[in-house]
Amino acid sequence: MGQTITEKILSRVLGRDVSPGEFTYPIPDLTVIHDGYVVSMKKSLDELGVTQIKNSDRVMFVTDHEVVPVTQMGADRGTQIRAIAKAWDIKHFYDSGRGGIGHVAPVEDEFVKPGMLVEGYDTHVPNFGAIGALGIPILGEVTSVVAIGATWILVPETIRIDLKGALPEGVTVRDLGQYIMSNIDPEVANYTVFEFGGPAVRDISIDGRMTLCNVPLEIGTESIVFPTDEVTRAYYTSPIEHIAPDSDATYKARFEFDLSEVTPQISVPPTPETVVSVDKVTGKKIDYAFIGSCASGLMEDMRQAATILKGRKIHPDVRLFVAPATQRIFAQMVKEGIVEIFLDADCLMLPAGCGACPGGKIGRVSAGEVALCTIPRNDSGRLGSNDAEIYLGSALTVAASAVQGKISDCRELYKEATQ
Amino acid sequence: MIYRGRCWKFGDNVGIDTHIMPLNYTLQRLSDPQVLKDHVFEEVDPEFHRNARPGDVIVAGRRFGHGNPHLQAFLGIRGLGMGVVADSMPRGAFRIAVYSGVPLLAFCKNVSECVDHGDELQVDFERGIVKNTTKDTTMKYEAPPAEIFEIIRAGGTIPYLRRTIAKGTQFVKC
Numbered sequence: 001m002g003q004t005i006t007e008k009i010l011s012r013v014l015g016r017d018v019s020p021g022e023f024t025y026p027i028p029d030l031t032v033i034h035d036g037y038v039v040s041m042k043k044s045l046d047e048l049g050v051t052q053i054k055n056s057d058r059v060m061f062v063t064d065h066e067v068v069p070v071t072q073m074g075a076d077r078g079t080q081i082r083a084i085a086k087a088w089d090i091k092h093f094y095d096s097g098r099g100g101i102g103h104v105a106p107v108e109d110e111f112v113k114p115g116m117l118v119e120g121y122d123t124h125v126p127n128f129g130a131i132g133a134l135g136i137p138i139l140g141e142v143t144s145v146v147a148i149g150a151t152w153i154l155v156p157e158t159i160r161i162d163l164k165g166a167l168p169e170g171v172t173v174r175d176l177g178q179y180i181m182s183n184i185d186p187e188v189a190n191y192t193v194f195e196f197g198g199p200a201v202r203d204i205s206i207d208g209r210m211t212l213c214n215v216p217l218e219i220g221t222e223s224i225v226f227p228t229d230e231v232t233r234a235y236y237t238s239p240i241e242h243i244a245p246d247s248d249a250t251y252k253a254r255f256e257f258d259l260s261e262v263t264p265q266i267s268v269p270p271t272p273e274t275v276v277s278v279d280k281v282t283g284k285k286i287d288y289a290f291i292g293s294c295a296s297g298l299m300e301d302m303r304q305a306a307t308i309l310k311g312r313k314i315h316p317d318v319r320l321f322v323a324p325a326t327q328r329i330f331a332q333m334v335k336e337g338i339v340e341i342f343l344d345a346d347c348l349m350l351p352a353g354c355g356a357c358p359g360g361k362i363g364r365v366s367a368g369e370v371a372l373c374t375i376p377r378n379d380s381g382r383l384g385s386n387d388a389e390i391y392l393g394s395a396l397t398v399a400a401s402a403v404q405g406k407i408s409d410c411r412e413l414y415k416e417a418t419q
Numbered sequence: 420m421i422y423r424g425r426c427w428k429f430g431d432n433v434g435i436d437t438h439i440m441p442l443n444y445t446l447q448r449l450s451d452p453q454v455l456k457d458h459v460f461e462e463v464d465p466e467f468h469r470n471a472r473p474g475d476v477i478v479a480g481r482r483f484g485h486g487n488p489h490l491q492a493f494l495g496i497r498g499l500g501m502g503v504v505a506d507s508m509p510r511g512a513f514r515i516a517v518y519s520g521v522p523l524l525a526f527c528k529n530v531s532e533c534v535d536h537g538d539e540l541q542v543d544f545e546r547g548i549v550k551n552t553t554k555d556t557t558m559k560y561e562a563p564p565a566e567i568f569e570i571i572r573a574g575g576t577i578p579y580l581r582r583t584i585a586k587g588t589q590f591v592k593c
Contacts (some may be wrong), residue, residue, distance in 0.1 A: 023566045027590050040450055044577050048584060054591055123487055123511065137511065140490045140518045140576060147580050149590030152566065186482060191510040220485065220509035270437055271486070359446045379434060379486050381442035386462075 002246030004158035005225050006193040009134040009243075013117045020157040020252075025150040028058065030092075030112060032102045032120035033142050035063040036358070038081045041121075044143045053088050054149035060092035061085050062102030066361045067353035074361070100326025100352040101294045103127035103135065104210065108328050114228045115241040119145060124294045124376060126217055129225035130209035131232055132243035134193070136223050156191055156222040157252035158245075159184075162198030165260040169418075170411035172304060173208035174296050174374065174394035177215030178265035180257060182275035190220035192252055195245060197227060200259050206235050207298040214295040214376055218272040264410055267392035272377050278397065281407045288371040289314075289402040290363070290383070291395050292323030292355040296374035299329050301395035306338040307417050308399035308410065309345040315405030320347045320398075321363045323355025345403075360384030372401050420522050420544045420572060422502045424474035426551075427467075428536040431480035435512065438463050439484065439492040452519070455491050456498025473500025476540050480505070480531040484512025493519035497575065502542055504549055504560075506531050517567055520575025524549070527560040544568070 003011065011017045013026040033041065038061055045053070053059060061081060069075040078096065085093045092111070099105030103125050106112040114132035118125060121142045128135035138144075141151035167176065194216060196209075204212065209231075213224040226232075227244040264278040291297065291305050302324060314320050322342055324330040330352045333339045339349060348363070350356070356363040357375040364384030365371050371383055371390045378390035391407060400410035436442040444458050460467040477483075477496070483503065484492065488511025496503065497519040508516070508525040516523045522544040524530075530549060534540065538553040547562035562568070573579035 023564050025590055036448065040448055043450075048577065048581055050584065054589060137488075137514075139488055139511070139515055141514065144576055144580055148583055148588060151576075152570075154564070154567075186485070186509070187507055190507065191513075218486075220482070220511070222510050271432070271434070359442055377487055379436040379442065381436055386441065386443075 002248030002250065004193070004245045004249045004251065005132065005195050005227060005243055006134055006156060006158050006223070009115060009117055010153070010155055012115065018155045020155050022155045024153050024155060026117060026153055027055065027150050028119040028145060029116040030058050030060060030118045031142055031145045032060045032062055032106070032118060032122065032125060034065055034102055034122050035077065035081055036065045037121045037142065038084055039077055041143050041146065042084050045147060048147060050147045053146040056089055057091060059090055059146060060094070060102065060106065061090050062094045062099065063096050064094070064101045064353040065358045067096045067351045068362060070362055097327065100324070100329070101297070101354060103294055104298070104325040107131055107206070108326055110236055113240055114232060114243045119151070124214050124217065126213050126223040127210045127294055129213035129223060130206050131235065132226060132228040134223055134225055156193050158195050158249070159189065159192045160251040160254045161194050161196050162254070162256040163196060163200035163259060164198050164256065165200060165258040166203065167259045167262060170396060170414035171262050171264060172394040172396055173204060173211045174215065175265040176257070176259060176262050177212050178267055178275045178392070179262045181216040181219050181273050184219060184255060186219040186273065188253055191222050193222050194224040196224070198256065201226065202229060202231060205231065205300060207300040210294070210298060211296055218377060264394065264397050266397070266407065267378055269378055269389050269391070270380060272392055278393070278407065278409050281391065282409055284407040285370060286318055286372045286401055286406060287369040288365045289318055289320040289398050290356050290371065290373040290375060291320070291398050292325065292350065293357045293375040294325060294354070295376040296395055297323055297325035297329070297355065299332055301374060302329065302333050302338050305395040305399040306341045308396060308403065308413050309347070310341045310417065312345055312403050314346050314402040317405050318402045320402040321350050321356055322347050323350035324352045327352045356383050372398050372407060374398055422474045422476055422522065422542045422544070424472060424476055424540060426534045426536060426538040426540050427471065427475060427477045428531065428534055429477060429479040429483065431482060432485060433479050433483050434486040435484050435489055435492045436486055440489065440495055445489040445491045449491060450494060452494045452498030455495035459495040459499055468499060471499050471501060476502045476504055476542050478504045478531055478534050481507045483508050484516070485509050488512055488515045490515050490518060493521050497521050502544060504530055504542060517570050518576045520571055520573070520578065522571050524560050524562060530558060530560065533558060
């Protein structure tokens with residue numbers, strides 16, 4: 001019987017063919033643990049009497065949530081993480097200033113490759129699906145992986161999503177991600193893996209694929225994955241494994257989206273899946289804007305925002321923070337003059353990493369403010385105060401809205417800027 | 420594993436950060452169920468933790484625990500000694516409930532329509548049986564796989580690991 005990409009990867013790891021619903025203990029090829037959990041995990045392992053972790057060459061620590069600690073507690077945590085990394089001989093360690101977001105930088109570095117099973121303490125570890133790796137967020141169960149070498153995975157069913165057509169001018173894959181999320185019933189999506197395919201996939205870059213492996217996750221999807229193709233092969237400097245589903249693979253459901261029908265999309269409070277077309281919220285005044293995160297802090301997003309911000313100033317009532325997902329993206333932005341464009345526009349550059357997204361570790365919002373961001377989630381407290389309203393959209397939408405001081409349809413400014 | 424207690428009824432779309440546990444406690448990286456229990460549903464009902472009793476059961480609608488699956492939410496519920504029965508639960512919530520050792524029936528279509536707040540319930544989590552003593556009705560649902568239930572019965576992932584390590588079980592790549 002034919003297999004989906006997910007079934008193929010799990011079968012390879014487990015050394016036998018698996019089917020959806022099976023209870024398994026696969027040994028991941030890599031487990032990524034971010035700075036918010038390393039110390040807690042160490043505490044649990046101490047209680048368990050575990051002094052040496054299993055498969056340490058397959059474990060990665062990443063400091064991306066609090067890259068620049070602004071509290072003593074944060075600074076001390078950084079020190080503890082460094083000591084733990086040394087004690088456990090963690091060879092893959094992206095500390096502050098190294099790499100960037102833990103599910104973006106390892107792809108840039110070609111460390112994560114197609115066909116790999118990557119587990120992690122981060123809900124957005126499925127970003128790795130962009131290059132045909134299966135990323136499964138296992139959260140606190142990373143403790144099990146380092147203590148005994150694995151944790152449980154119920155083999156998920158797969159939903160096939162075919163993409164056709166082309167995005168209209170001024171509409172981005174971020175809009176497509178939000179559009180997809182709002183058009184699939186979370187009850188159907190729950191505990192499945194989305195597998196992308198169809199003719200439009202070849203027009204979507206690795207950056208765009210990361211966005212699509214990230215944004216729709218919020219409806220309860222286990223993971224999201226793309227097959228490898230010429231885009232993936234061109235991304236890597238050395239030959240890669242080809243990953244694709246069998247033609248007779250079994251899917252729980254199938255969806256098809258025509259990209260030409262997508263318009264700029266906005267997630268309104270209180271959940272990311274509450275998505276409306278931008279015209280429903282146009283004119284809403286904003287105080288705060290943020291471009292960054294594992295969803296949309298990639299080179300393509302930065303280039304898009306720069307298109308709008310070039311030669312313009314953001315509205316005097318708006319603060320716009322920018323955090324590139326990785327150090328390399330930041331460097332590339334400098335090279336392409338994008339940082340200068342942002343600085344000239346009165347934006348604030350944050351260090352590479354998660355930026356304000358995880359609870360406003362840096363660049364917080366205050367009570368009563370309205371924020372428009374490219375981050376994956378908009379739960380209350382996500383950027384600091386519980387009493388701020390958070391709207392989500394593409395980098396183009398955020399840039400255009402920051403210029404106009406209110407949520408705006410970016411297509412007008414985009415057209416003007418690209419003419 | 421049978422819980423006998425009162426029903427705490429919730430509607431659809433109860434969120435992790437938005438309802439169950441304010442994000443603030445997650446960001447403080449609290450992990451002691453006995454500390455976190457006092458903050459469960461704090462912003463929805465500040466008296467919740469005082470009124471809830473061990474053995475009581477949260478009966479929720481669709482997507483109980485949607486949003487970023489921060490462990491603190493279910494560690495708090497574990498601290499209260501409560502079980503969870505829901506029309507549905509997203510994968511992340513399911514995972515952290517198991518981690519926290521909260522007995523659960525995660526996929527009980529329309530169960531929330533068959534109970535009222537305060538009903539006396541008897542829930543056999545391993546067999547998937549929800550008995551409403553107040554209404555004298557019994558409903559049967561799919562229970563979590565036996566392997567998952569072993570983790571919950573142990574009290575969650577950490578106590579389960581303690582046992583697993585003692586048995587010498589490990590998964591190591593040669």
